[in-house]
Amino acid sequence: MKLGLKIGLIALLILATSYAALGASSAGQNNESFSLNIFGNANMDNTINEQDINYLDAVIGGTKAATNLSDANCDGSIDDKDVELVKEIIKGDEKEISVIDESGKNVTIKVPLKRIVICHAMFAEVLRSLGADDKVVGIPTYMENYTTFYPDLSKLATVGGASNPDAEAIVSLKPDLVIVFGNWAQNLETDLKSVAPVLRLTYRPFSTMDEDIMMLGYIVGKNKQANQLMEFYQAPLNTIKERVSPLAEDKKPRVYLEYSDYRTQSEGSGTHEMLLMAGARNIASGLNTDPNGAPFVDPEWVVKENPEIIMRRALKADASCGYDEDNTTQMKALREKILSRPELANIAAVKDGKVYCFSSDISTGLSYWLGIVYMAKALHPDMFPDLDPVAIHQEYLTRFQMLDFNLDKHGVFFYPMKDVN
Secondary structure, three states: OOOOHHHHHHHHHHHHHHHHHHHHHHHHHHHOOOOOOEOOOOOOOOOOOHHHHHHHHHHHHOOOOOOOOOOOOOOOOOOHHHHHHHHHHHHOOOOEEEEEOOOOOEEEEEOOOOOEEEOOHHHHHHHHHOOOHHHEEEEOHHHHHOOOOOOOHHHOEEOEOOOOEOHHHHHHOOOOEEEEEOOOOOOHHHHOOOOOOEEEEOOOOOOOHHHHHHHHHHHOOOHHHHHHHHHHHHHHHHHHHHHHOOOOHHHOOEEEEEEEOOEEOOOOOHHHHHHHHOOOEEOOOOOOOOOOOOOEOOHHHHHHHOOOEEEEEEOOOOOOOEOOOOOOHHHHHHHHHHHOOHHHOOOHHHHOOOEEEEEHHHOOHHHHHHHHHHHHHHHOOOOOOOOOHHHHHHHHHHHHOOOOOOOOOOOEOEEOHHHOO
16 A cells, blocks of 8 residues: 555544544534434433433423433333433443333343443444443354454454354353344343343444444443544545535446345445445445345346446455455456456446455444445545545554554555555
8 A cells, every 4th residue: 555654644643633624513413313222311312411301300390291211210200210310321320221222122231331242243343442342251253263353352252153142152151231233143132031131233334323332332331432433433424425415316426336246235235325325326226136135136237237337345255355364466356357257348337447346344334434435435536535545444443443453564455446545
């Protein structure tokens, strides 16, 4: 990569200031777009503060109607006990906190937490971003292989697969909380009924991400750090939104997004949402033939659609990439394989050489936002002369992931890099 270490450090300082300025006002507005599903958030905004105490006083006094989150202690009545609990939550002195997770169920958690079992790697990334990864005592088995990105966490005790964790292994770790992805492992609440509460989150890109990060921030006593994390990733995302939103649809590039050979991604997939946020049109929009948003298509269909750009999400089975790879050889070969498909020789993307491959490491979990930054730069280089995906990525790794990982020397995330440097 072109950034020298010294220049990179200077760039990080400049970007940290410029992106904070660019995103400050709109980031605040973004935070208002969700309701923090924690009992005690009586006015149902994005935080718990003095306004919730005032709201509860008004509910008790009969001048305001109770909301779904007014009953802070979940005892069926709204009274001074709820006010006291909210005061404790504001101070960080509460002994338990009750939330509504993404399954829609109420979960009461005793705090402060000391032992957390996570059943998906994305929760490790979020907890480390908040400075709470020292509470993790168990991980999904596949995380053992993530030694570069999780040098310490990858050494922890394992609890089986993300979708079918081993309840006995979890019990043996004596957790205070178990965090599960979405609706996976449906029997886990029953298996752990007398052991620990189960919290279900997804961090689905940007539909619930802010809410989930803030909720987890309160649960682990790191709500200040949660706000800092959100402000950091919202700044470049808001800049992207501000610049691509005015574009008419017919001015946005038409993109064929590929997950594997002739398997695209449409509504229901996170990568589809990434592409739209980066300012493109997905030619597969409306192809709802797969419940996971990843329908197979015919080469003839791609030729007929004639996309201007092809973006291939590279899984590690397709090409060695991401944090564990420093050589671009396999990503280059994957791109050339697409460019050499004879049936695609005459489509615009191939003729113009606009075929890009990006690593799954910047298109899953919390790191979805990084993929959007790389995509936006490649899709609209003239619109984003001041957007430096590598510098932003580097600051994220150094500041929030606490990793000694130099992107000038390590990692393969986007290829070719010439259009995002």
